[in-house]
Amino acid sequence: MGALGHYLEREGVPTAQISLIREQTAAIRPPRALWVPFMLGRPFGAPNEPDFQRRVLRALLSLFERVSGPVLEDFPEDAPAADAPVGGFACPVSFAAASVKQGDLVEAMRREIAQLAPWYDLAVRRRGRTTVGISGMKVEDAASHAASYLDGAPRPPAIPGLSAGVALKRACDDVKAFHYEAAAAQPGNLSPKAIDNWFWRETAAAKVFLAIQQICLKSSDESLQPLGKLSLVPRAVSHGLAEARQEQRKP
């Protein structure tokens, strides 16, 4: 992000940026930056908090009034209720079927999607929008595309010319966005962390993703390797699993 500040301003266009990792911005020294203490993915703090978002925006814009730089200023407020307690979340949809052996996993994911569908529909109705749809497939087809890797007979990309890795990544992103949007519509006003925990600990989709990650790591197809290494399973999840495995090995 800081690089763009240098590149655009060098060409004569004034810039002011949000900084999420202060140390990185301090090292890059862009012309104007406002560091915010918010979680990655939320540069304006929190959804549906227009007053708060406006305060962040005003603070960012005010940096254009400085007469010299570089400027790196700290936004003084934490985001409202972004990190609500994780505990107490019981998903109304039962995923008992998700704790099954690999052969049934694909079927479990299909059932899970069917069970979540009314919540997803509610989310779309309430929000008037969805972020599902980058694969160009219906979510059920995106799930089948992903699942075909577990069946040992990967489907070719639905869109001609797309690499296997790009098609698989988009299919997985749609399945995940569907789950997240559905979960957010359920009772309990879930924090982002609670939704993450639910998805990665309890859903069949996450188990399918973890299996695909291993398949991609071993694949000779270069387009699939990034999904094995970094763009399917978050660092926090991989790290947590590695720690759990270490724990198990202890005598």
Add this chain to the structure above:
Amino acid sequence: MARLTDLPEWERQHHLDKIRDLPDFGRTPFVSGPPLSRRRVAIVTTSGLHVHGDRPFEMGSADYRVIPGDAPAGRLRMSHISVNFDRSGFQEDINVVFPLDRLRELEANGAVGSVSAFHYSFMGAAPIRNLEPKARELAALLKKDRVDAVLLTPV
């Protein structure tokens, strides 16, 4: 949350390693301009936004997508390849990433001069140096549009 001191050691190290790998940008440019109430503002996000139907971002994409100001929120998608940041906020309200509604409010009350009809999106995961050619191209477009305040917003 994005305070490095609040992150677990392995995550903190990941971000610090990125600093070690940064190129030297040299002297920081600093361009002055008119008061905010006379500036024309555009948003350039590195969140990998694209309008549904446009080309989604892929691993290594270092080009940009145009986000027209009149694109309905329901048409915006996020195809950033990283899985290491929150998307639930964006799913709930695009303004947490792309604060166009807030910017329009500031335009309506005269705090900023005008809001451009065009905004732009890169994907922040691209190697940092690779963004330069398209950023220079974009600078020429922004100047042609008389934009003199660019808001850079990451995820």
